[in-house]
Amino acid sequence: MAAVRTNGERTINRLAIVSVLIITMIFLAPIYWIASTAFKPRNLATTIPPTIVFTPEISPFVKLFTKRSQLRAPPSQEEYAAAPWWERLVFDGGEKVVRSGRGEVQLSGYPSRFMNSLIVAITSTVLAVGMGTFTAYGFSRFRVKGEQDLLFFILSTRMLPPVVVAIPMFLMYRAVGLNDTHLGLIILYTAFNLSFSVWLMKGFIDEIPKEYEEAALVDGYTRMQAFFKIVLPEAATGIAATAVFCFITAWNEYAFALIMTNRRAQTAPPFIPSQVGSGLPDWTVIASGTLLFLLPVAIFTFLLRNHLLRGMSFGAIRK
Amino acid sequence: MADIALQGVTKKFGPNIALRDLDLDIKDGEFFVLLGQTGAGKTTTLRVIAGLEKPNSGKVIIDGQDATGWNAAERDVALVLQQYSLYPRLTVRGNLEFPLKSRTHNLTTAEIKDRVDRVAETLQITRLLDRKVERLSGGEMQRVSIGRAIVRKPRVFLMDEPLSALDANLRDVLRVELKKLHSELGATFVFVTHDQVEAMSMGDKIGVLNQGRLVQVGTPSEIYARPINTFVARSVGTPPMNLLDGVLRGGAALLDAGGFTLPVTRTHGADGARMRFGIRPEDVVLDDNGPVSARVFDIENHGVIKILTLDIDGTHLHATVSAQTKVRIDEVVRFGWRPGKVLSFDPGNGRNLDLG
Numbered sequence: 001m002a003a004v005r006t007n008g009e010r011t012i013n014r015l016a017i018v019s020v021l022i023i024t025m026i027f028l029a030p031i032y033w034i035a036s037t038a039f040k041p042r043n044l045a046t047t048i049p050p051t052i053v054f055t056p057e058i059s060p061f062v063k064l065f066t067k068r069s070q071l072r073a074p075p076s077q078e079e080y081a082a083a084p085w086w087e088r089l090v091f092d093g094g095e096k097v098v099r100s101g102r103g104e105v106q107l108s109g110y111p112s113r114f115m116n117s118l119i120v121a122i123t124s125t126v127l128a129v130g131m132g133t134f135t136a137y138g139f140s141r142f143r144v145k146g147e148q149d150l151l152f153f154i155l156s157t158r159m160l161p162p163v164v165v166a167i168p169m170f171l172m173y174r175a176v177g178l179n180d181t182h183l184g185l186i187i188l189y190t191a192f193n194l195s196f197s198v199w200l201m202k203g204f205i206d207e208i209p210k211e212y213e214e215a216a217l218v219d220g221y222t223r224m225q226a227f228f229k230i231v232l233p234e235a236a237t238g239i240a241a242t243a244v245f246c247f248i249t250a251w252n253e254y255a256f257a258l259i260m261t262n263r264r265a266q267t268a269p270p271f272i273p274s275q276v277g278s279g280l281p282d283w284t285v286i287a288s289g290t291l292l293f294l295l296p297v298a299i300f301t302f303l304l305r306n307h308l309l310r311g312m313s314f315g316a317i318r319k
Numbered sequence: 320m321a322d323i324a325l326q327g328v329t330k331k332f333g334p335n336i337a338l339r340d341l342d343l344d345i346k347d348g349e350f351f352v353l354l355g356q357t358g359a360g361k362t363t364t365l366r367v368i369a370g371l372e373k374p375n376s377g378k379v380i381i382d383g384q385d386a387t388g389w390n391a392a393e394r395d396v397a398l399v400l401q402q403y404s405l406y407p408r409l410t411v412r413g414n415l416e417f418p419l420k421s422r423t424h425n426l427t428t429a430e431i432k433d434r435v436d437r438v439a440e441t442l443q444i445t446r447l448l449d450r451k452v453e454r455l456s457g458g459e460m461q462r463v464s465i466g467r468a469i470v471r472k473p474r475v476f477l478m479d480e481p482l483s484a485l486d487a488n489l490r491d492v493l494r495v496e497l498k499k500l501h502s503e504l505g506a507t508f509v510f511v512t513h514d515q516v517e518a519m520s521m522g523d524k525i526g527v528l529n530q531g532r533l534v535q536v537g538t539p540s541e542i543y544a545r546p547i548n549t550f551v552a553r554s555v556g557t558p559p560m561n562l563l564d565g566v567l568r569g570g571a572a573l574l575d576a577g578g579f580t581l582p583v584t585r586t587h588g589a590d591g592a593r594m595r596f597g598i599r600p601e602d603v604v605l606d607d608n609g610p611v612s613a614r615v616f617d618i619e620n621h622g623v624i625k626i627l628t629l630d631i632d633g634t635h636l637h638a639t640v641s642a643q644t645k646v647r648i649d650e651v652v653r654f655g656w657r658p659g660k661v662l663s664f665d666p667g668n669g670r671n672l673d674l675g
């Protein structure tokens with residue numbers, strides 16, 4: 001049957017491939033725009049129509065990582081000759097790299113903001129997924145009084161747009177000194193993600209037959225050992241999926257980061273748009289910052305892709 | 320090796336009462352079968368013994384010690400379930416090693432390997448040792464499950480319908496193997512099943528459960544020959560015991576159906592008392608001079624025997640006859656019964672009046 005293919009089927013097949021390609025291109029267009037802008041010379045960044053063909057430059061990235069100031073006059077010949085290649089790129093753009101009194105290059109705010117984002121997103125993901133897994137296990141395996149009400153209560157914390165509570169949260173945070181601290185953001189993001197993580201993990205753990213643990217209990221293992229040896233490996237797929245979701249939420253969060261942090265603990269999302277450069281907004285620098293910002297989520301998802309794709313193949317005998 | 324006793328065990332799940340004031344005595348080395356329908360409380364009983372459920376009241380005694388407060392690990396029992404008892408991520412060897420690697424055993428790697436190899440040999444699963452459990456057939460999985468139970472040398476084996484998910488041939492084979500294993504190990508086995516054939520053929524003792532109560536405990540022949548009430552009478556035997564309503568009149572049974580009179584040897588109750596007479600199909604005898612006439616409603620040929628369904632004025636009863644018996648559907652036959660085998664039950668509460 002399958003071997004005999006009519007011309008009609010072949011045409012439909014080709015149409016399907018073409019439409020998938022078109023859809024993919026539509027979805028990838030913004031990514032391409034950001035990626036290409038990150039390598040454009042500054043004067044080509046905002047041309048209309050957009051420049052498609054250009055010689056890629058590394059200068060936006062150099063500018064992204066260095067503190068710069070506007071040049072009053074072009075650099076002298078010796079100055080230009082003595083400068084390393086990346087500093088010349090900054091000179092070419094009509095700016096100069098700011099150096100300390102001892103001649104050390106001053107870094108821009110970007111690396112530390114990026115670091116802050118990593119610290120906050122990773123820690124809050126670990127906390128939310130960890131606590132969520134334990135909570136979900138409890139709900140899944142034990143008779144909890146008022147289980148349905150408690151689960152609904154946990155879910156209800158997601159029913160309000162978080163920004164609604166931004167002002168009271170800001171005032172409370174200021175009162176207890178959590179403003180502009182890593183800890184403050186970590187608590188906030190963990191709280192956001194926890195309800196999601198509990199519900200998601202409960203679904204995954206419900207799928208694992210409780211007979212596995214009971215067999216381990218009878219075999220001489222404690223409840224805790226059974227949890228770590230049996231439940232966790234079985235729930236790995238669910239944990240990976242939940243972790244990806246929590247990480248993306250924490251990594252991309254903008255509103256609270258903007259309100260709650262300004263310097264020490266500021267994350268990348270509120271920082272990147274503030275990189276207007278000296279003078280007019282430098283879109284190439286913003287684009288290069290955004291491009292680098294996209295990488296961790298992409299890498300994280302890529303590393304966990306097997307878990308995400310493997311689906312629910314629990315157990316030797318399927319329910 | 321151990322005896323087990325349950326004393327006044329009651330277990331509730333919310334508003335549902337799974338076990339009501341259950342008393343049970345299982346002797347050391349006994350093959351004890353818990354027989355009952357779905358929801359009778361068989362599995363709950365097993366889980367209470369295993370320590371996976373805590374009873375609301377009552378005691379669990381293992382080897383004379385009150386084990387009610389002990390957790391599953393401390394009780395040193397092994398559990399074989401119908402399914403899901405193997406860890407899917409491990410190989411067969413990994414599964415067999417798993418119980419030995421717990422903290423309660425202090426075994427060296429060599430000892431573990433030795434024990435696993437010996438168990439694998441006993442159960443003829445040596446060639447499967449390095450296979451992932453997902454790749455096993457149902458029968459192989461149950462063999463490995465049993466292996467995982469015996470590798471630990473526990474005091475008690477608890478088995479929850481271990482053969483129910485298997486096909487008929489395999490079930491017969493494993494039934495024999497389990498029986499053999501029991502006599503080799505000499506350990507206490509508690510075996511839960513809803514299959515009366517399994518119960519009759521395997522058990523040293525059978526406990527019949529109904530709605531969370533233990534109705535009767537006895538050897539298979541006791542349960543079969545002297546059921547305590549109509550429930551037990553109908554629980555064992557294929558086809559089940561015939562129950563016919565009637566009146567005791569002049570030392571004989573006067574059946575409601577057709578108004579036939581049949582002899583009985585044991586009579587309990589006054590003349591004219593209403594009775595429910597019980598007779599097993601194999602004690603119903605076709606006889607041209609028999610006192611009852613009936614129409615043959617159905618014939619099931621089982622090779623060695625035929626099971627006839629006889630119709631007396633709309634009341635059906637079964638008779639087991641030899642396969643050589645020549646009958647046709649709708650033929651009118653005459654039959655009698657063996658008077659000594661007739662049981663009389665109280666038609667109200669179903670109690671066996673012969674047991675007093």
